[in-house]
Amino acid sequence: PLPPTTEAPVLFPININTASKEELMALPGIGEVYAQRILDYRQENGPFTALSELTNVSGIGEKILEGILDHATVGG
Numbered sequence: 001p002l003p004p005t006t007e008a009p010v011l012f013p014i015n016i017n018t019a020s021k022e023e024l025m026a027l028p029g030i031g032e033v034y035a036q037r038i039l040d041y042r043q044e045n046g047p048f049t050a051l052s053e054l055t056n057v058s059g060i061g062e063k064i065l066e067g068i069l070d071h072a073t074v075g076g
Contacts, residue, residue, distance in 0.1 A: 013073040016054070017047040027071055029064040048074045
């Protein structure tokens with residue numbers, strides 16, 4: 001059996017405007033480096049208005065974007 005974890009389960013879809021680094025890293029194709037870049041981009045440019053804006057983040061292209069579309073949101 002898997003060892004018990006103290007981490008809260010990540011609930012999808014993840015709001016990329018409010019997500020922590022750890023939550024962003026739960027998205028397919030997003031590791032620690034990309035998660036930090038998303039946080040940095042959000043801090044410098046304000047909230048994302050559409051998921052497609054993720055392609056403005058260095059290193060995130062259409063392929064990664066396609067992988068996370070079903071798992072992320074920009075909120076209401």
